Amino acid sequence: MRENSIQHSSWLFDEPITDKSEDEYQRSEFTQNLADALLSSTEPHGLIIGINGPWGSGKTSLKNMLINDLKASEDTNGFHIIEFEPWMYSGSGQIVSLLFKQMAQTLSGKTNFLYRALLRLSTISNFWSPVVSALFNALLPGFSYTVNLIASFFDNIGNYLNPGNENFKVLTEQREKLRDNLNSTKTRIVVFIDDLDRLTDSEIAEMLRAVKAVGDLPYVTYVLLYDRDVVAKSLNKTCHNKGDEYLEKIIQVPIGLPEPSKEVVERMLTSEIESIIQVKRHDHAALPSSIAVSSSFEDIKRFCIAPFVNNLRDAIRLTNEFKIRYQVLKDDVEPGDLLGITSLEVFRPSLYKWIIGHKNLICSHYAPFTLPSRFPPETAISNLSDRVQELLENMNSSNGETGKQDSEAIKALFPFAKASASRNNDQKNVSLAYLDPYEADRHIFRPEHFDAYFRLSIEQDIMHENEYKKFLLYDALSPADLDKHHWDIFRSTVFVGKASKYLCNSNSNRAAEVIEFCLRLEEKFNDKDQGYMTLKLVLVILNTGEQYSNFASLLDAITRQLVDSESPLSLVVCEYLAYQFHVFLSPEAHKDQSEYQPHRVLTYLPELSLFDYVIRSGFQNNYLTSIYNKLSDRLKRWEFKPFEKSLYGSVMSDYAKFIPILFDSLDDQYKAFIVFSHMVNKAHFVIYTLNALVQNDDDNYVMNLPLLQQLVDADACQIAITELINDESYRGGKDALDFGPLAAYEVLLKSDMSTNSVSTKKVNHVLKEWENKL
16 A cells, blocks of 8 residues: 555444434434333233344344433333344354343343352242242342342253253243243343344244244243345245245234435435545645536436445445545545446446446547547547447447446446437537546546556556645655656646646645746756746646635745746746736737747647636736736846756747847846846857847848847857757757848848848848758
């Protein structure tokens, strides 16, 4: 078991309750009324009460409450309660004998051998009875001679009922003397015989005969607890298939114990499952999502659980089966899915095996183009969908109600199956079941998580959910943690989804600490587009900001952490956030900036939606302006140690393009570009800066010449051109740079610097010359 295992609530062993305070099924009033009836009865005749109900209906619990009510009454003087559990002695061959010996043992006090011998003498001869009685009263004033004498009679009867003892004459004499003593003393006895239906067929018949024939005594009441169907079926074998009639002759007061309602059973099941998955309720940040709010759980409950859980015993069985699986898998699965598939394994094993064998058909797909096939991907998915539809239709038609039930259960667990079988305007729409690769869930319908539900383990290349939880909530995030293990967690595609799941239940400072640590991880391990991963994380955290107890505190903590960060990559995040704030605060300034097209990488970032929440929450613009000012001012100061490796890639290219958008004055732009120069090598600085400050309007390349003259001189331009020609990494690929601005600036440097534009024709000529030199 993994180190993060926790001790869940105790197992359910179908344990009966022992007190009415535990009664969940409103039976305490019934037991109190029955106790009152037994206590108030003055009839001398013996009585046999039968409480019948199926397994799991709570017969033993009812017995315990009834005994407590009898003992709690003030009218229990001279009232004796005896409990006998015959199934403990099943197979002994002495079960009837042991019943009466148990009655004797319960009635007798702690008597030594001498007292027992004297009592036995009293049962043999009436002559000795008054002598022994006087002796007991003199030597043991608190000792009940009458009750112990009755106990001795029961003990004798038990001895004479032993197998092989055929002295029926003495047995009859002892029984008659016992009857006389009971009549004269009016000693009331109630004997509870539980789990009669657990005995063998012959033992059930023996026990009923003994109670009726031998045990039919005045002032003695027997309360038998059993499953009527089981007992009647057993008696059929010895009563010429008339078990029901025989039972009716034996039982004088039959009491049927109904099953708890389906609603009560479902309530109990839900309560137990929630106690398992939320046992560490004080650890709010670590709680798995509640099964009650899962979008698909209602269908799972309706089609995978409700048809099979019909009584308390079913609910207890499912709860225990679920618990052993959840203790192993914990957060590596979705609790609702695990409960549904466990129910099928327990109650519908053939369907469970069918699901295992059809994984590749019923699991969902990430996107059409990800499916390897000799057919066009869309056609391949459509063919799979048609096959699933055919299987479900065959299941429906060939197996009657069971087949329909199985089909619905599959659709409840697997959205692709549901989409395949559904129609909207006579059209299927399987795209509804496509998967988001960044989602944090671990549903059974995801191919990478499917096997975990059946093997009680996850695939080796899939991270345990606890690894994400520890990283985000508990790890110290110290320099010692800047290792490959944490990097692997951070760079997984679902990390940002996990952050939105867990961090919203932590405090704002923890979110800021995680952001800083991720910046340091990127700085150490990422080789390209550094800062992009942490930027995406920050956007996701801010987009879930309304789930935090204090959004302003979160925004302040993140801003403060970014501004004070020791990682140069924090500038990437600061700049993009500043740009988003600038667009929100000054929308008019961006109407004419349609020429700026962010690189493909940045188009994949989640849209920053916090401003919708800001508007709804009534935040003032001056507060947002202060955040913007802090972020943008940070872009003009380099306060870091010398950077060990230069940054490059599409993120850096866009970083340069944002600078003239964010800052109006040449002085501010200059400061921001100088900071940028510390982040990239000389050649990249020239290329990125020229791409940001030179615009192509088809006929000419137009430049921000005053700023360029301060930033890029002829020597720097030549270094960039040399790198371009000699280093293939600067050319080609998906991140190919636009070298037109560099060519335009070289033309300008070699000509009259009084103009700020160069014709596109001249630029293309230079580019052609460079191409020939490659």
